[in-house]
Amino acid sequence: MTAITLETIREARARIAPYVLRTPTVPRELLRATLGLPVVTKLELLQHAGSFKPRGAFNAMLSLNEAERAAGVVAVSGGNHALGVAYAARILGLKAVVVMPKATPQNYVAGTRAEGAEVVLVDDISAAFAEAERQGAAGRTMIHPFDDPRVIAGQGTMGLELLEDAPDTTDIIASIGGGGMISGVITAVKALRPDIRIWGVETEGADAMSQALAAGHPVRLPAITSISTTLGAPSVSERTLAIVRDAVEEVLVVPDADAVRGVQMLIEQAKVVTEPAAGCTLAAALRLKDRLPRDARLALILCGGNVTVNDIERWRGRFGIS
Template sequence: MIGISDIEAAARSIAGHVVRTPTVPSPGLSALLGAPVTAKLELLQRTGSFKARGATAKLLSLSAAERAAGAVAVSGGNHGIALAVMAAALDVKATVVMPETAPARSIGIAREAGATLRLTDGMDSAFALVKELRDEGLTLVHPFDDPVVIAAQGTVGLEFADDADELTDVIVSVGGGGLIAGVAAALRARRPGVRVWGVETEGAQAMSEALAAGGPVPVALSSVVTTLSAPSVSRLTYDHVAALVEDVLVVPDREAVRGCLDLAEHAKVWAEPAAGCLLPAARQVLARVGGGARLGLVVCGGNATPGEVMAWTERFGLR
């Protein structure tokens, strides 16, 4: 299990390379949800999501030989952007493997950063290709199945604990589980009374299905939220969530997109559906915990284009 000393060490390592993102009360979201809301604006992080933290920590941990051979990542978008941009900043050769369904903007940014880009027909084949590249000598920067990466993602929780006022419940989006594992570990140490909740979208339910099965299982992916679409969680992230997280909630894609629109209107931030799903989850949490709740939302990323959001808005009849 990742401990607070691991997370504090990660914070020292990545300081100066990443942004200490704002933690702010949101009057607009508080009025919308009917409870005090504090938002951790990780969408203002370098590369537009929290993923820069884990990628940076892993790249900084590489030996000289590993840096020379290069690093590889598999990604539905944000992790690939993070590896490409941070590897360029740290002078490490990078290869990014993405499914063809990854957002066009993410593919373009990874390519423009100088990474070698490999596109596959889906996430399963993307992970298979990464295995081949590892066998050729590249070092894998895994999006979630790595204690170095999880500890660095946990610095989000460390900052949240230090910077927020009183909280009762913190809600975190879940893909492979690296962010929620790290955040939950940090909050358990710094704010042990706070409940941590996860949220996934329908068709990207790797963690909730793992919890139901008693361990990681492969899942069928159909959600439009590609940045949450891990084909399975890892034993490492599962163990953290099973031990430290209250529950993992599941919301429809439509409500995640509605959440993007609500975040733009009421919080004045431009988020992707992986963050938009926080709002329908927050309503579920409030219904379960009753009065007196003070919510914290980890707004994990903002890498969605206006065109993508408008297309989803039309698709789900949200105009």
């Protein structure tokens, strides 16, 4: 496996700096009152395309040679990775094909097309990867959503920013889909501050990392049943499993209802509108608050905000949240 190191993350930061936002890390006093300890939020939902995904996409694409750039890229995604790849490709002038399952929410399909990518709709995620392999055989470079050292290094740049803006952080909570984002953050943060505790969180029905940790190897989920579709990787990789297994304190799994309550609390107390994939970090914080030391300083990575008001209202009705 190609190594992901502090050096490769710093190189990624220099490479992508002209193209991505340095998102703010903001203290939240209302959350502090709720949790009983100081809290900052890393606002990756303000990133281009509404999530952290352009970081890794830009780093991967900027690493291509001239012939690879001319041939274009292909990605598989039913969520934020699609938007991130499409955005980065448009800015860099690359042709992008994004293969999506037909069940992908329409806002992601429309957003990806609006960024200029060609969208290919297929029956399911297995068919999507098969089509991406066919596109790869025709010459396009696959931009994997999480199992690519260039992508992971790009995502890790947010860890460098977080420590610069909140150097007294003792605990970080990050959500997990395929594990690329948390793997990059782990690599950056632990190289600089090995004492920091990092906690992962998944939602029930999108818990590929938890199942892999229990089994000792990646496990393919038969279906993604969580509303947190942006956490819906069918499995993690050997690479991301190894990084998480070696460095994360624990991966918590929370119900969808708690993730939606987290979204609502973040609207009310942090004044940001997030996806359930970010709302679940607050759900995890509520579970951890009595387990953390009294001098803990907590950071929540709010990974994305690609959600509509109608989505939130539908989820609140489904789970009886007033």
